[in-house]
Amino acid sequence: MSQVNLEQISAKLESENSADRMLALASLRHVTAQEAVPLIKKVLEDQSLQVRSMAVFALGIKQTDECYPILVRLLETDPDYGIRADAAGALGYLEDLRAFEPLVRAFYEDTDWLVRFSAAVALGNLKDKRAYDVLVQALDTDEMVLQQAAIAALGEIKAVEAVDKILRFAQSDDWLIRQRLAESLGNLPSEKSVSALKYMAKDSHPHVAEAAKISLQRLADAGF
Numbered sequence: 001m002s003q004v005n006l007e008q009i010s011a012k013l014e015s016e017n018s019a020d021r022m023l024a025l026a027s028l029r030h031v032t033a034q035e036a037v038p039l040i041k042k043v044l045e046d047q048s049l050q051v052r053s054m055a056v057f058a059l060g061i062k063q064t065d066e067c068y069p070i071l072v073r074l075l076e077t078d079p080d081y082g083i084r085a086d087a088a089g090a091l092g093y094l095e096d097l098r099a100f101e102p103l104v105r106a107f108y109e110d111t112d113w114l115v116r117f118s119a120a121v122a123l124g125n126l127k128d129k130r131a132y133d134v135l136v137q138a139l140d141t142d143e144m145v146l147q148q149a150a151i152a153a154l155g156e157i158k159a160v161e162a163v164d165k166i167l168r169f170a171q172s173d174d175w176l177i178r179q180r181l182a183e184s185l186g187n188l189p190s191e192k193s194v195s196a197l198k199y200m201a202k203d204s205h206p207h208v209a210e211a212a213k214i215s216l217q218r219l220a221d222a223g224f
Helices: 003-012 018-030 033-041 049-061 067-077 081-094 097-109 113-126 129-138 144-156 160-171 175-185 191-200 206-221
Strands: none
Touching: 003 018, 003 033, 018 033, 018 049, 033 049, 049 067, 049 081, 067 081, 067 097, 081 097, 081 113, 097 113, 097 129, 113 129, 113 144, 129 144, 129 160, 144 160, 144 175, 160 175, 160 191, 175 191, 175 206, 191 206
């Protein structure tokens, strides 16, 4: 991108209109990470939470060596739970295994469910088998969104040993949990997964049934 256009984006990021700043951030998708990150940093402390959230998300997409420490700092210290959750999600996008410990701490120590949810999802995105114990514990929470995240993440880390632990959710009253289970089982090749998916393919909710059929096909394509 030409220097003129980068200067225009930089100028828009200083506009008093938050919509202008958000449009400027959106336009960074056409810019290299090395060019984008210095501009993103200009609005990380923006007065608009929407702008801040968009900037944090952008750090997970436009990846440079600067992004990881910035996101960990936001996850651990930002007073706004939405920004902490955004930072957790962005760390998952980075797929940097250094994020494992900060995300585990956030899951155990943060007081807001949205941050814990984002941390669980991000642990799945890291695809690090060390997350197994954390995610299995999350299955026993009383918060359904955390259960959903844990079920999905156990599939992401290919934790076949978790099949017995997640199959108890096949009868959940929450169809979203059943859908996450059907999707997760498609990543967990085992006889029990196939059997459960055949059962779930007849689920009363069309999204669950469709997810089960897709997962069955995925397992079949993998030769299972």
